[in-house]
Amino acid sequence: VTLGNRSLEAVAQYIKDGRAGRIVVMTGAGISTSAGIPDFRSPDTGLYANLARLNLPYAEAVFDISYFRKNPLPFYTLAQELYPGAYRPTITHSFIYLLHKKGLLLKLFTQNIDCLEREAGVPDDLILEAHGSFARQSCIDCKASFPADLMQKAIREKEVPKCLQKGCRGLVKPEIVFFGESLPQEFFVQQWLPEEADLCIVMGTSLSVAPFSGLPEKCREVTPRLLINSEQVGAMGSRADDVLLLEDCDSGVRKLAEACGWLEELESLWAE
């Protein structure tokens, strides 16, 4: 057993003792809900519960590559709302930046496509966007990349853009990973990094989509894992050094920061 007991205070003490110099953070949509972006699976407020207006055969079809081939319009209807730019990072995003500022962040694995981690200051090379992002776009057939300004226009006008390559005319989409598509190559290279971590923090994810959901299991048994989420998820809680903080991410990270003596610094980072 690595921690003295399974409490937030024990995790904070472990950090204060300098034993957590390589922290991996794993996040999902729940860290952005307080920014105003809905998550996917929360029963009333989640995106999947609110897609009736798009007449989908099933909610996840909006992010399914074979459905997109037949009917790309529902995705483009939603893309306008999901497009980064309109939202401000939460204090949870700032907390991840604070870990980096203190030299403790080994890697952030995120499923989010909202780019808020980057906006909070986490450097590019420490972020692994496992489900892609709106940063690039390409043809789903010939894979040719597509100009960013034309993509922005398409999203603004809810038009489905077509590939500009001669003789192709395939559908273009942002390089967000859809169901039926492979994760970025980088994920498969970096997925072993949790083995090198000395602390794992999982926040705001239902851990219901593979292979991302398997990342916490890649941590060694002796590595403490902290879950800050409104519900218990995955196998978090099954190990001797798992600590569960089942509450709102923002209030959870405030508690952790306070226990580490970082609260003031965190609040002022976030207010910047």
Ligand code: OAD
């Ligand atoms: P989900 O919507 O599946 O899970 C969000 C989790 O965060 C749930 O467990 C919520 O209870 C919790 N949650 C929500 N708001 C919270 C808050 N303020 N504080 C604490 N917990 C909160 O979202 P993800 O796990 O990110 O993929 O979903 C994974 C993937 O499924 C997404 O990347 C997306 C989706 O389909 C693709 O589209 C490929």
